[in-house]
Amino acid sequence: MQYLTLKELPAELRPRERLLANGAASLSDAELLAILLRTGTKQLSAVDLAEMLLVKTRGLPGLLDATVEELSCVKGIGPVKAVQVKAALELGRRLTLSPSAQRATVNSPDDAAALVMDGMRYLDREHFCALLLNTKNHVLSKETISVGTLNSSMVHPRELFKIAIKKSAAGVILVHNHPSGDPTPSSDDISITRRLIESGEILGISVLDHLIIGDNKFVSLKAKGLI
Known part of the structure; x- marks a missing residue:
């Protein structure tokens, strides 16, 4: 079987060359x-x-949770590549668990907005995300729960809390963007938030706030007294 290697890509598209020229942070998850x-x-x-x-595993968190056997079943991966990937991910996981690893802490809506603003303000579709927090308000991870259309993003409680339970989160901060740039909450935004709060109460996971991200501005539903 003939394989396509990274060397067969144009130089400007080769991840190794781009990493050497611009640093690892310049590469996407797929390129790394x-x-x-x-x-x-x-x-x-x-x-x-x-x-x-990454699509099959729903991103890096799913890739981390997948077993070697599950990865090996993907055409083109096989046991050798699966082991390499799992070893690299395990090193990253151990680094995040080390005492010296500093996790972001959220103590205010401004803290939460600062973590997501740059990545969400220019999105052309609504992305519904969640910041998962531990009992000390340290951010465990940022998860994309759903991706909607130009002006709507539907989220079901089970999709949100399935991930929160899996990550052992004590609380969540909901975040979604308005591609129009105007973060004014809609009636749907408020009703969905209240439904998720009720679901979280049943499961013992607190929905601490819901931020709506616009163009370099945001609205906190909690700060506005809407939840």
Whole structure:
């Protein structure tokens, strides 16, 4: 079988060369994963294969939770690549658990907004996300729960709290963007938030706030007294 390697990509698209020139932070998740995979398949480049794997596992958190056996079943991965990926992810996990690792702490709506503003203010569709917090308000992770249309994003309680339970979160801060740039909450925004608060109370997971992100501005439903 003929494999497409990273060397077959144009120089400006090769993740290794881009990492050397601009640093690891300049690469996407798929490009970093492609460096670990090294080769793709006859139909897919290494980057394409990495993107497909991330889609199948619903991003890096799902990739971390997947077993070697599950990854090995993906065409183009196999046991050797699966072991390499799992080893790299385990090193990253251990780093985040080390005493020296500093987690972001959220003590106010401004703290939460600062963590998501740059990544969400320019999105062209509504993304409904959640910041998962432990009992000390340290951020465990930021999760994308759903992606909607230009002006709506639907979220079901089970999708949110399934992830929160899996991550052992004590509380969540809901976040979604308005592509129009205007963060004014709609009646749907308020009603969905109240429904999620009620669901969280049953499960013992507090919904602490809901931020709506606009163009370099935001609204906190809690600060506005809407929840």
